[in-house]
Amino acid sequence: MGRNMGRYFKDIWETLTTLLTGMSITWLHMLRIKKDNVTLQYPEEKWPRPERNIGHDHSNYNVIRSRLHVDMDDCIGCLKCERACPVDCIKIDTVKVPERGKDIKEVGHVGITSNGTRKALVVTRFDIDMTECCYCNLCVYPCPEECIYMTGGPNAKKHPIDYEFSEHDRSELVYRFAKPGSKDGIERIMAEQEAES
Amino acid sequence: MSKEREKLISDAVEKAIAGDMDAINNIEDRVVRSKAKAALAKAKRLQKDGSSPDADLSGSDVPTVSNAPSENPNRMFGDRINQKFPGSLDGDLKDTHIQLKPDQWNDIAIWLKTEDDMLFDSLQCITGMDMGEDILEARYNLHSMKYRFAIEIRIAIPKNKAEIPSIEQVWRIGDWFERETYDMYGISFSGHTDLRRILLPDDWEGWPLRKDYEVQETYHGIVVPKVKEGWE
């Protein structure tokens, strides 16, 4: 490495100048910490903090990605979301209702959805496995009743944002939105119908 | 010398645009002829900018939209390959690709790369295909950095004798592309220095991307297909 003498001293001078400029930058950062601080103290300060230039206000979002939620009263069991899911993490079972649009008290089945469509099916099982969900939001678009949506953001009125849903046991992350006991309730009713007719 | 060659090329191109193709063809000097062809191609493209793909619906395939001159490169280079290596074409010329037989593929590759008016120096990608009825196919997308030509060469081989000469020495990236195609489809590339699986563990059975592939039950005792109780 036959560096001649000129190069030798130029290297030393270059080292000194560049290292000192680097240190001056970090020194400025140290001084301006009050203004430049970008971290949140998590349990106390929650995401987002628009006034401190961290994240933006969720209210003017067009779409949000967080935990899925389903309003069972509006779900007509059309299975469109189950087909749209690329990772098949939604499972729905439905049973035909004797009469369209009638409420069935024992099972808590509401006959007419908020959009006014009369339901023909009781959804006995609506499971979403949040461990497999890839948060791609493809299931939200085809829903005719907009009953499946991600919490928070534009849907904040229906359901506040919820991104702290970690559990101790993985099986608890399989959300079962169907009304409990609706499966055997509706079967018993159907059996009684057969018995009468 | 080059001024006079420039003039020769420009008026040959004029005549060719006017429709008289052999003005270019009877230029003896090969380099000047190829330059004239390139200039002609460029002139045609400027004439007809943004050429929409000439929809040749005859073949089963919708043509690959190539950004090369309006005269389809696959066809142009297909017949040049046919002239240089007679009998290497497999079936007639198509717009979307050049169908070749596997046997002379290695020296065609060397020729494609070193021929000075083609210079296909960058192998874009090798795609393995399972065409069904036990035919496998390797599709090579080649591209010339200098002349901006892009062609696609396909080589079909039967499943039981899946053997294609390797082009690892011609384009160095062929080494890994071929290993991946071998890993996924089981096409063994003869002449490849160290042909082994690249993505899957070395002792994995079966070729995953083939249509008739069944996942093996266990791998070293680990259950392979994901079992989730209480879900189905």
Added chain:
Amino acid sequence: MTVDWIFEWLNGLFTTLSGNPFFLIIAILVPCLALFGFITVYAFVVIYMELKVSSFIQDKVGPMGQGVGLHAGKWGVLQPIADALKLLTKEDIIPESADKPLFIMAPFMIFIGAFIGFIALPFGEYIIITDLNIGIFYILAVGSFSVIALILAGWASNNKWSLYGGMRSAAQIVSYEIPAGLSIVVVIMLSSTLSMQGIVKYQEGGIFNWIIFTNPFAFVAFFIYFISAMAETNRTPFDIPEAESELVGGFHTEYSGMRFAFFFLSEYANMFVVSGVAATGFLGGWQSPIPGYFNTPLWGIFWMLSKTMFLVFMMIWMRWTFPRLRVDQLMNVCWKVLLPISLVNIFGVGIWTLVFG
């Protein structure tokens, strides 16, 4: 001073048993325990300082414990204690194929290397454990003791990465002791004494009597010493033995829990020793910068600590600003840059004192 002072005081107290070795042991033990206390307090302070300085440099505020949990104290003050507790309670794994006795011995040896360097550091007129008449020479000699511990740690943990770390630290620390020693020779030439108190006494009388300002060669010698001292304590840009991005963990890859805490602690202790030597040798030790004022013993401790902590701050500051050198570049810097310049310094100081007296 304190060791002999305690020894006479004990003899005076129990005149009948005066002079028996038991008193000597007590006389040595008392300052050592005091020193151990000082080092743990200093370690917490410097860990907190490194935490906060590195966070401020990186535009974050570091651990701030407010709200219910108060987990890290008002401004994250309790974070060092939390770290220490974490390291204490962590499982202390000894790899099965490691050479067990050597593996266990390495952290203690490196701590000894750093610990015994404190003995000759003067904190005040009479506040020094023992005023050896070869003080500065003793510290340099003892400083190189930790190299053995690093190589031992690297080799004993029977892991390729730590082997690399050990070999690299051997090359680095041994070769950086030469420019460090030669720059100390400048100090000795000026103060014509090896004892630390003597060096400090030579620099009394205000800031302009400090060796660093006596002549330009000594000024350069200070920086040469400081750079090679950083190399000796494996601080960036010379942290090649424990380069996380290349060697996973360097010589302390296999260490965890309390043993890792020892490596951690001894690195900080080493930093204090070399900064102490730089402060004493070049910045006038416990002398106050204003002649005649603030030179009571208590002030003496304050001056010594503030100068040393400033140099420790400089090391921390540099660590979070510079990338890391490659091994051969490290050797290149040492043998082809620092060494020639330190030789020129010695020659320059000689001429300077000859000409200007």
Added chain:
Amino acid sequence: MGIVHGQEMVLNIGPQHPSTHGVLRLQVRTDGEIISEIKPFIGYLHRCFEKHSENVTYEQVIPFTDRCDYLASMANNFGYVVAMEELMDIKVPERVEFIRVIMGELQRIASHLLALGVYGLDVGAFTPFLHMFRDRERILDIFEMTCGARLLYNYMWVGGLSHDLPVGFMDVTYNFLDYFEPKIGEFNDLLSHNKIFVERTADVGVLPPDVAISYGVSGPNLRASGVKWDIRKDEPYSIYDRFDFDVPIGEGIKGSVGDCWDRYYVRMLEMMESVKILRQALSQIPKDGDVHQTIPKKIRPPKGSIYKRTETPRGDLGYYIVSDGSPVPYRVKMRSPAFTALSVLGEIANGWMMSDVIAILGSLDIVLGEIDR
């Protein structure tokens, strides 16, 4: 350097290593510090992207393309979507084209920031990494504002976009650009021209242009070797031919052409170019135009195949899509730029020292998600 030949040691820079940019194993034969042979082993992160895309419909493939190069997933979507639209001959409205270019360029800046920051980490400088991540977070906030997600977006659909721009997107992005431009100067002072950084990277791992082309290297790595090849300029897709920006190539300022420093500095210059494109795109974006207008209800492309390349932050990403007329793709092959970049490592990192191999690997900016697919 290799005069003294000691006993050779085989060392696994294993799947579990702080600077392999993902799960990669380099089997290295070392003679003391000097590396004599490197064999990369990949496949630890293989998630069968191509097998999956043969079982899901065309629009369901997009969330999978996100997960290939998870550091530039907007660029993956862009590539897939451009290929599909050319296969199905869909002409998307102007506004969609502009939004896609804006998102693509923002993603390029974010990805380069990460690449340069992590490269600083590999060479030992910790602070620039955090400064660059602070700015990258600003971009991720903009992405979250538009498509809800911060890393894997599923934002660009075949024939349009999933959502239009939110209220206030324009001035948020303008604020970011004004905030970001001076920061590049600060990164240069802090890291690029730092003498230790230059010593560590100049003249290290020189990639000659012909070897680069033969190994199919593309993107910033190829441009750093002096080959002026950028698909946005040479095979313009979408509306990139409307913007004027120049393509920075490596000039060997600090060392020879094509060394690690050039690969680093070309990315820094590219970020400036992206800012230039963003400013033009933001000023020319048409106000009207529905982003869902040309999204086909049922995607059933005609039988046929297509190979289309786009310029992602890591190089040219090619999609070879074969459709047999059914709503499920027959074959989707993804040609990943990082795959070719890693294959060149064995060639250029021989004979260097251990820390240089890590520096060269860092300068190639590979992402194992994309290599293993």
